[in-house]
Amino acid sequence: MAFFDSHSHLQDPRFDEDRAAVLSRAAAAGVHTILVCGEDVESSRAAIALAANAKQPRLLAAAGFHPHEAAHATDAALDEIELLARSGGAAAIGEIGLDFYRDLSPRHVQRQVFDAQLAIAVRLGLPVSVHSRDAEGEVRPHLARFAAESPLARRGRAPGVLHAFGGTLREAQEYAAMGFLVSLTCAAGYPRNEEARAIAAELPLAALLVETDSPALPPQSARGTRNEPANVRVVAELIAEARGITVEAVSAATTANAEALLGRATLVEASA
Numbered sequence: 001m002a003f004f005d006s007h008s009h010l011q012d013p014r015f016d017e018d019r020a021a022v023l024s025r026a027a028a029a030g031v032h033t034i035l036v037c038g039e040d041v042e043s044s045r046a047a048i049a050l051a052a053n054a055k056q057p058r059l060l061a062a063a064g065f066h067p068h069e070a071a072h073a074t075d076a077a078l079d080e081i082e083l084l085a086r087s088g089g090a091a092a093i094g095e096i097g098l099d100f101y102r103d104l105s106p107r108h109v110q111r112q113v114f115d116a117q118l119a120i121a122v123r124l125g126l127p128v129s130v131h132s133r134d135a136e137g138e139v140r141p142h143l144a145r146f147a148a149e150s151p152l153a154r155r156g157r158a159p160g161v162l163h164a165f166g167g168t169l170r171e172a173q174e175y176a177a178m179g180f181l182v183s184l185t186c187a188a189g190y191p192r193n194e195e196a197r198a199i200a201a202e203l204p205l206a207a208l209l210v211e212t213d214s215p216a217l218p219p220q221s222a223r224g225t226r227n228e229p230a231n232v233r234v235v236a237e238l239i240a241e242a243r244g245i246t247v248e249a250v251s252a253a254t255t256a257n258a259e260a261l262l263g264r265a266t267l268v269e270a271s272a
């Protein structure tokens with residue numbers, strides 16, 4: 001069985017002491033690919049450096065400004081993100097989006113920085129990894145405009161993923177209808193997360209990805225500890241249980257979906 005952890009922050013300093021051991025546990029758990037997402041220029045550069053040096057499991061990088069950091073995303077910093085993504089062979093622009101739950105950057109700045117990064121993804125022909133918290137209604141029109149412009153969407157490919165999706169089943173279905181994928185985490189096993197379990201049970205398997213968002217969102221049995229990519233299997237198990245299918249079927253489908261979205265084959269000529 002092979003798993004694709006479609007969203008992590010392995011460059012986080014909390015992995016500095018034992019990153020090699022974390023990666024070997026991931027490989028032993030069947031995780032063959034992990035996307036490492038940026039949150040600002042420095043962490044995007046670190047993600048690209050990690051990906052360039054990785055062997056097993058394969059690491060892919062995403063470059064971008066998290067909405068929490070949007071206030072620091074100057075024009076020069078956004079240019080740097082584009083340059084890093086282009087020259088470093090990023091697999092995606094991310095993580096980007098809107099967070100109206102913590103509101104760590106002013107909302108009008110979050111919107112501008114989100115749009116600026118969606119434009120980078122259009123120029124580079126890359127998919128996006130999107131963070132949306134208490135902002136699903138506002139994220140949707142941004143992504144609808146992006147889907148209309150993305151060279152990926154024009155070729156019938158998914159233009160991005162709603163990562164660690166915390167919205168309703170209905171919202172997940174709307175994003176899936178727009179061509180986006182929806183990614184679930186170990187939080188689908190948290191007691192009050194009925195909506196994530198409904199998504200796990202009802203959303204077409206072709207629209208689902210699995211991720212850990214490491215070091216955040218550990219499994220219910222390990223709340224309060226550092227999460228790591230080996231736990232992506234727990235997410236697949238939760239989806240399998242919700243649907244009454246095998247973990248193998250979830251692993252095969254979500255890996256194929258992630259490969260189609262993020263595998264290097266998605267890199268297209270921006271001018272095509």
Ligand SMILES: [Zn+2]
Pocket residue numbers: 007008009037095213
């Ligand atoms: Zn994240």
